[in-house]
Every structure is written in C-alpha cells, then in structure tokens.
Amino acid sequence: MKPLVPTIRAGALAPILGWMAKSGRPVEAALRDAALGEQAVGDPDSPVPLLNAIELLRGLARAEGPDIACRVASGIEIQEIGALGAAIRARPTPRQALHVVSVLMPRHCTHERFTVENTASGVRVIESWSVRFDAEALHLAQQYVAALIRALCAATRGAAPLLDRVEIPPHPSVGVAHLARWLGRVEAAAAPRLVVEVPARVADARLAPLTGAHTPPPEWTTLHADGDLLQSLRWTIAAMLGPEEVSLDSVAAAAGVTRRTLQRRLAAEGLTFSELLDGTRLDLAIRLLTQSAAPLGEVASRLGYANAPALTRAVRRWTGATPRAVREKGAAGLQGRNAAAGNGGAKR
Template sequence: MKPRAAAAGDTALIRAASLRGFVPLVEELGGDPLRLLARFRIPQSVLDDDDGLISITAHDLMLDTAAEELACPDLGLRLAQRQDLGILGPLALAIESSSTVAEALEFATRFMFVHSPALRIGVEADPRAATGVVAVTYRKDLRESPYSPQAMELGLTLLRRICAAMLGGIDGLRSIEVPHAPISPIEHYAEVFGVPTRFHAPVAALRLDRRVLDARFSAADESIREVALAHLSANYTSPHGSTAVRVRGALSDGLGTVSPSLPQVARLLSVHPRTLQRRLAAEGTSFDLVLDDVRRSAAERYLTTTDIPVAQVAAMLGFSEQSALSRAVRRWFGASPRSLRQGESGNLSS
C-alpha cells in the first residue's frame, strides 16, 4: 500500500523548520512542492515560521511519497545537506554554547522534545559491544507515528553533519547504523557519511569513539549557555513526565494484548486506580479521554497507512466487535473506516 496523506489533527508534532529546504529541493527535482503540501494537509504558510508545528506523520509520509514519486531515493540525505543546527531553534543555542560534546548531547537529550516530542537523542552502550565505543542514538516513538526511511535518513545525516561542523570533522566516527535496508546505492551512503553504513541495525545511531565525548568546543560560552537553558526550562515543559503521557504510553504499548482498563493500567504504573484517577483529573483529563485519544490516533494510523483488515484493527484497538470501531471512527472523523482509508474523512481540516 502506498503512503497516504495524514491528518492535520495528529497528536505527534514536529517543528516546521524540519522542512527547511524542502520546497527548492522538490522544485529542482521537477516536482510540485505546493501540491505535496496540500495533499498531506500541511499549510504552506507554516513554512514561513520555523516554530510552527505540523503533524510528524504528515511530514514523514510526505518525504517518503516525494522520494517515490520523484524517483529520488536519497531525498532525505539530500534534504539534510540543506539544513544545519539552526533547525533546532532555541535548543541550537544551548548546544552551540556547550563546553563539550558530552554536554551538548546531554542538552539534546533533555530538550529534543522542543523540536518534536516523538524524537529522542541519547548516548548508549555500543550495540556492537566494541571497547571504547558509544552510540549516539536517534529514535522515533513508533507508538505515535509510523517508521519513515526518508525521515530517518534525514535525521541521521543532519545529526552527523551537526557533529562534524561543531568538531571540525569527526575522526572518531566508526559507522552509521540504519534500521532499514539501503534505499540508495551503497556507494552514495559512503559518500555522504564518510564511514561504513550498517543496515538492518537494531537502532539508528552514530557509533563514536568514547573519547569524542570529551572533545571541547572553542565557541563554548557559559553565560550564553545559562541564558539558553533558562529560556528552555521556563518556556518548554517536557510532555514525557505527565501522568497522562505515561498512561498514553502504557495504553499504546498494550493495545491488542491487554485489556485497556483503568485497573490494568494502574497496575502497570504501580499506582492505585483511585490515585491514577486523581492525578489525571489534576491534569484536566481522565482515563476514558486518554484511551479515546490513543484509540483515535492508532485507528487513523492503521486505516490510512496500512492494509490491515478493519476487523483486525478493531481487535488491535481493544474493541469487542468491528461495529464498535465503526461507530468510534464515525464519531472521530465523520466517516466510516472504509471511507477514512480512501481519504474521505469529513472531520479533518484540509
């Protein structure tokens, strides 16, 4: 099944800066970027504001579709060449003024949610267990949005370019780890990354000599760094620490395998059901509302990006019968599951 347009109401978002350079690139490839934006319900005006937010599912599916339709399998790699650290907005200043690579990565780990709550950067043990090597990992929350080869290659290439620019090159870079199969000629990856690229990896990552983490930046500025961190802390609250997000994660992980009930989720989170209810109420929501939102996002994802039978989707979402899913989909989107799959939703903005 070919990628389909995603809804503007997706809960997983990304800053519009991630599409910097997309319009001229598509035009150079002979495509119509405005048609692609409209098809995936991304307002053209949002590209004028780096801080504008768009659906990460729409963003990623548009990249995959553009690559396919324009016969440009390395579209993500090319787009990354037109971007730099600046696309991270307020986080960029904190990273640029860091004293060491380790400190810059710590800030990226703490505040990557500012760019997109669905994306995470971390420093982990080397997946290949080499001595003196660490992995700078790049992950997307697949509970929120489908995997995208083009978006993954965009993120990995940009991460590599940022590290190289700040260090004046990366002598200690061992390899680039890519979770999917190669979608461009192998020699092209070697040209872009400058090191071996390993495919079908367990996690997307840059494998580095551990000593690289101690490398110091000549542009380090403690006063600027403190101002940048104060701004991030005061103006951006991580969504990952709220009770509603933890409940959402537990429900997303368990859909189709465990009963989506308050007692079951409370047990998974090691709290009393009444305590969980109180905490959700304090955040202005409830278990039923979170469950409904999780089901809505998952239903839209399954029905618009896969060919999974509707009856199976109903079971995966914890509905007792297909008719219950049909009623819910009609309430959410003003259309039947079949119509939604065909792109005929009545409740989604265009």
C-alpha cells in the same frame, strides 16, 4: 495512553523545505501531497503530525533519490530546526549537545527515543521510534537523524571522518551503500534502530561560536507521550489547515487509525469531527486576530477559507462579532464565548 496522533515540532521540516525552496522544488505541492498546511512553514516550534512529515520526506526521496536526507542536512546549521537546534548549539561540544537532545527530545517529538552513551572511544547515540514505520519510511527518518548528527559534528570544523560508524536499517531497494559518501562507515542494522558512533576527538571538540543561541523558552512544553487525545487532534488539524480541505479521513490517516476508530474515540469525548474542526478553527482564528497583524485574507487562507468574507461569516457565527471587532477586543473580551465551545467544538 499515548496520544492518538504521533507529533513532532515543525522545525524538523525547516531544513527540508528550505532545501526545496533553494533548489526550486515545488514546496506548496509537496505540502499539499503530505496533507500539511501553512503551519509547517510558519512557527518552527508548532506541533505537526509526524506521519505527514515522514510522507513529505518520502515524496522528496522518490523524486530526488534515496540519499535526500543526507543531501538536505549537508549544508545546514543545526539551529535551523527550531528551539531544539538552538539549545543544541548553545552547548560547547557535540558530546554535551547530544546529551541535551536526549533530555529535550520529549519536548520535540512524542514517539522518538534518543539515548546517548559515553564510551571509551567517544559517544554512541541510539535512536528508535515507538511508532511503526514501513522499511522505506524508517530508513529515511533515521537517515535524517544521522545526517543531523553529522551536521552538528561538522560545526566543530574538524577533519573528516566526523563519525566512526553508523548502523541503520537498510532502504528496501538500495540498502545502505548510498550513504557511505555522506556518513562514512555504514552498516545495515538488523534491528529497527539507528546507532551513530562519534569519535572522542570530534565529540569533545569545540563547536564554532553561534550568535543568539538560546535554550527553549518556558512555553516550549513537553509533547507528552501519554497526553490529551483532543489536544493531540487539535495540533494535527491546526497543522493541516490551509487551502486543502481537512477531512475526517485525512486526520485519521495522520493518526494511523481508520475513520471509524477516530469517530468512536471522538464520540467517547462527546464530540463530532465537525465540532472539533470548528473549535480548532475558532481557537486559531482568535489567536491570529488578537496576536498578529496579519491581513484578514491571510488569516482566511491560514484557516482554510476561500476569502475574507467567508472568514467574517465564520467568526460572526462563532463569536457574534466581526473579525475586526475580535481584533480590537482581544482574546479576553471573548473568553466567555470561547469557553462555550467546550472541549474543542464551536457549536453550529
């Protein structure tokens, strides 16, 4: 079965949040409105809920205009999107880079399909989603993908037009005409898929050299489309933790199910939502305390606690030790206690 929560790497949000920060837009408010926490602006390779990421883009589009994905991607370097971007830019040409995306996509997103075909005139990319979006969300998501492909092609420093043709599902209010200035020849798609055609002169041009490009590290694992339900939920909760409360309703919304359905599925795993939330906080607390030098106040904020004393009380309840002792002992010293939490729930 597919994971309950459609998931994407946080690096997909990096260009969007970077554009907002540079343009003086309220990043924290946008994250809060999309029910995302600090993980979305931290490690670019950490998983975040896909539907929340799309809501962040939708909110920005409604404030800034329906071509916002093209505007965001117009000035970026493709490696900004994390390990996938770095792997792309390690290839010598756009053609080779796009074929790498088709191979690595399962590591980047659970529900995105990305295929690349060599044609007589160049390269054709076909992108679609195995999760249902409304017309506005689908247009914005696929506009962003098309704009990122254009950004990759722009790294050849070749002459325009960089794309031969783009076929994209129309925006429900403004169609596709607003994309022509960015993408060139744009046509409205009848099917819920994106088609981008790159001419051979661009597809086979040399990408500008990039210092420090690398392939994904071994731990950058596949986000399995038939993966573990609880792992999928832990990723979601971790990405949502922060100043705002992570509730059963907010996690159900990220999963695209009702709260009752989520409760039923958790009950089948022998867990309550409170236990899952507690267990996710426990795992993240130990990781932050043992693998970083972040001050306790910063760790508390990351986990959604008001202050360091609240964090201390929670860590004592979970482990019987203070955060300082956990930091000194390291994760190995807490393995037995952590294992007692079972399948994701630190017992109260």
